Amino acid sequence: xxxxxxxxxxxxxxxxxxxxxxxxxxxxxxxxxxxxxxxxxxxxxxxxxxxxxxxxxxxxxxxxxxxxxxxxxxxxxxxxxxxxxxxxxxxxxxxxxxxxxxxxxxxxxxxxxxxxxxxxxxxxxxxxxxxxxxxxxxxxxxxxxxxxxxxxxxxxxxxxxxxxxxxxxxxxxxxxxxxxxxxxxxxxxxxxxxxxxxxxxxxxxxxxxxxxxxxxxxxxxxxxxxxxxxxxxxxxxxxxxxxxxxxxxxxxxxxxxxxxxxxxxxxxxxxxxxxxxxxxxxxxxxxxxxxxxxxxxxxxxxxxxxxxxxxxxxxxxxxxxxxx
Amino acid sequence: xxxxxxxxxxxxxxxxxxxxxxxxxxxxxxxxxxxxxxxxxxxxxxxxxxxxxxxxxxxxxxxxxxxxxxxxxxxxxxxxxxxxxxxxxxxxxxxxxxxxxxxxxxxxxxxxxxxxxxxxxxxxxxxxxxxxxxxxxxxxxxxxxxxxxxxxxxxxxxxxxxxxxxxxxxxxxxxxxxxxxxxxxxxxxxxxxxxxxxxxxxxxxxxxxxxxxxxxxxxxxxxxxxxxxxxxxxxxxxxxxxxxxxxxxxxxxxxxxxxxxxxxxxxxxxxxxxxxxxxxxxxxxxxxxxxxxxxxxxxxxxxxxxxxxxxxxxxxxxxxxxxxxxxxxxxxxxxxxxxxxxx
Numbered sequence: 126x127x128x129x130x131x132x133x134x135x136x137x138x139x140x141x142x143x144x145x146x147x148x149x150x151x152x153x154x155x156x157x158x159x160x161x162x163x164x165x166x167x168x169x170x171x172x173x174x175x176x177x178x179x180x181x182x183x184x185x186x187x188x189x190x191x192x193x194x195x196x197x198x199x200x201x202x203x204x205x206x207x208x209x210x211x212x213x214x215x216x217x218x219x220x221x222x223x224x225x226x227x228x229x230x231x232x233x234x235x236x237x238x239x240x241x242x243x244x245x246x247x248x249x250x251x252x253x254x255x256x257x258x259x260x261x262x263x264x265x266x267x268x269x270x271x272x273x274x275x276x277x278x279x280x281x282x283x284x285x286x287x288x289x290x291x292x293x294x295x296x297x298x299x300x301x302x303x304x305x306x307x308x309x310x311x312x313x314x315x316x317x318x319x320x321x322x323x324x325x326x327x328x329x330x331x332x333x334x335x336x337x338x339x340x341x342x343x344x345x346x347x348x349x350x351x352x353x354x355x356x357x358x359x360x361x362x363x364x365x366x367x368x369x370x371x372x373x374x375x376x377x378x379x380x381x382x383x384x385x386x387x388x389x390x391x392x393x394x395x396x397x398x399x400x401x402x403x404x405x406x407x408x409x410x411x412x413x414x415x416x417x418x419x420x421x422x423x424x425x426x427x428x429x430x431x432x433x434x435x436x437x438x439x440x441x442x443x444x445x446x447x448x449x
Numbered sequence: 450x451x452x453x454x455x456x457x458x459x460x461x462x463x464x465x466x467x468x469x470x471x472x473x474x475x476x477x478x479x480x481x482x483x484x485x486x487x488x489x490x491x492x493x494x495x496x497x498x499x500x501x502x503x504x505x506x507x508x509x510x511x512x513x514x515x516x517x518x519x520x521x522x523x524x525x526x527x528x529x530x531x532x533x534x535x536x537x538x539x540x541x542x543x544x545x546x547x548x549x550x551x552x553x554x555x556x557x558x559x560x561x562x563x564x565x566x567x568x569x570x571x572x573x574x575x576x577x578x579x580x581x582x583x584x585x586x587x588x589x590x591x592x593x594x595x596x597x598x599x600x601x602x603x604x605x606x607x608x609x610x611x612x613x614x615x616x617x618x619x620x621x622x623x624x625x626x627x628x629x630x631x632x633x634x635x636x637x638x639x640x641x642x643x644x645x646x647x648x649x650x651x652x653x654x655x656x657x658x659x660x661x662x663x664x665x666x667x668x669x670x671x672x673x674x675x676x677x678x679x680x681x682x683x684x685x686x687x688x689x690x691x692x693x694x695x696x697x698x699x700x701x702x703x704x705x706x707x708x709x710x711x712x713x714x715x716x717x718x719x720x721x722x723x724x725x726x727x728x729x730x731x732x733x734x735x736x737x738x739x740x741x742x743x744x745x746x747x748x749x750x751x752x753x754x755x756x757x758x759x760x761x762x763x764x765x766x767x768x769x770x771x772x773x774x775x776x777x778x779x780x781x782x783x784x785x786x787x788x789x790x791x792x
Contacts, residue, residue, distance in 0.1 A: 172507075
């Protein structure tokens with residue numbers, strides 16, 4: 126039986142993450158809490174808007190209403206990486222070799238490990254950011270498509286067009302596909318090799334959470350009464366294929382998803398605070414948490430896939446241990 | 450996209466006031482008053498530029514105006530992408546403020562701002578549009594109307610109009626300007642003032658966009674025309690755009706008896722589908738046959754909302770009233786088809 130260790134905090138949890146094996150919870154008020162032999166916390170921002178763990182899993186990069194981009198380590202130390210005075214830093218992404226991307230208004234920035242910063246202005250707001258899994262390449266989600274930049278070189282950006290407002294963005298782990306979440310309850314994807322479009326529609330709500338399964342065979346998403354899991358193992362991705370619906374419930378919506386790091390299992394968080402684990406192969410489900418005060422906003426597995434940290438809208442966070 | 454929705458209104462939704470007005474109309478002065486005066490409410494303010502706001506307050510957020518067309522094949526369904534994001538961010542830390550104020554640029558189209566509060570489910574769940582307030586410069590309005598469609602749109606779209614700088618015009622000029630405003634928008638509340646010294650309670654927390662609440666606080670709302678047009682039963686009248694130079698918006702006030710719901714609802718759906726791009730605002734109180742409650746409808750372009758307001762009172766005349774504010778609206782056709790929906 127999985128056991129739940131609750132961790133009650135006050136406020137909206139923007140991100141749950143494991144840093145060096147320690148569960149961390151970044152709250153909208155700017156505090157980053159952690160469970161490391163007791164509850165500890167550090168105030169990182171006056172208003173925290175976005176967060177992403179570094180690729181080595183040893184630190185959390187956050188952006189705030191205070192215009193700061195900060196790095197928090199599991200020992201509670203913090204460092205301001207960059208500042209955009211009087212502006213909100215609305216998205217952050219982490220990349221290879223300690224690179225960090227962040228966005229404010231219509232500008233995307235890339236900060237290299239040595240502190241050098243490159244900026245990219247866009248005609249419209251930068252809504253989302255992602256680093257490619259290989260090479261120094263970032264993708265920007267924007268109105269009417271996505272733009273790829275190559276910060277290590279002085280080359281021209283590459284534009285991928287699709288009408289509508291694109292909010293979130295992610296590369297498939299093999300780097301072959303780029304997928305955006307849209308304002309109108311849909312995903313859009315591009316096969317990067319030939320620019321082929323992939324339309325993934327039919328969601329009753331906006332997709333706000335997504336997660337790739339190990340090796341990128343599946344993309345699990347929120348935005349429906351079930352986790353919608355798209356197959357990406359074929360060379361053309363999910364084109365012409367139906368998604369798997371995992372953990373279907375009649376009366377509530379999936380608000381967060383997190384794929385297990387080893388097995389093809391998805392942790393599915395719902396608007397009522399319930400968390401299920403669903404196996405893609407046979408659709409079997411296990412309850413990890415019966416419910417809570419509020420919607421699940423973020424979940425993360427530890428590297429071994431034994432513990433799942435979860436955060437919620439009203440701060441009833443915690444850690445599920447599935448080893449017991 | 451036509452969408453008949455029931456307003457989910459509950460107490461936890463944060464009221465949002467939208468402040469529009471041409472450059473130099475006095476928005477910054479009013480904004481500074483809202484931020485500094487003791488009126489018992491804390492405001493989070495979304496501005497396009499910090500500009501001349503002389504107050505340092507971490508609840509003032511600068512945001513780049515981003516108009517996003519919805520990818521649903523409807524050209525008039527637009528939202529302000531920056532507002533979706535900013536409101537979402539603000540609402541993750543509730544308790545810091547009681548209300549949100551959105552300041553738009555002088556040239557801004559108020560429609561995407563208002564539609565954001567209808568079209569985006571997350572924004573809609575947490576906030577409600579309280580009122581669209583337009584600041585109008587009494588001295589320069591006639592000139593503005595000559596060179597700017599936006600100035601006209603802002604007036605047409607407003608629930609509350611603050612007619613500012615009245616000290617700079619003669620009583621005759623003022624009355625002419627008021628006439629212009631009334632020709633564009635017969636239903637808005639007008640407050641005359643100078644130096645933006647309007648009573649803030651007239652501007653904030655009005656519930657004016659919520660027609661149901663507007664009717665509770667002002668039972669004679671939509672009756673405004675009766676001041677100069679005595680009740681003739683099934684009368685209707687409208688202001689022709691052509692009556693006044695430089696005004697392209699017209700309003701059409703319709704009156705009829707009890708409506709057959711089987712005819713009225715398909716009619717309003719069809720009208721808003723077909724005429725949506727031309728309709729800036731639509732407001733009405735409908736008497737439905739066999740229904741003991743007053744039904745209120747309101748719309749922005751193709752989006753319409755309807756809900757029951759309250760039971761008809763004893764002796765209250767059960768009539769249906771509907772006001773359209775827009776461009777190129779065919780008054781005769783609207784009147785004829787509206788009346789054909791009567792029970």
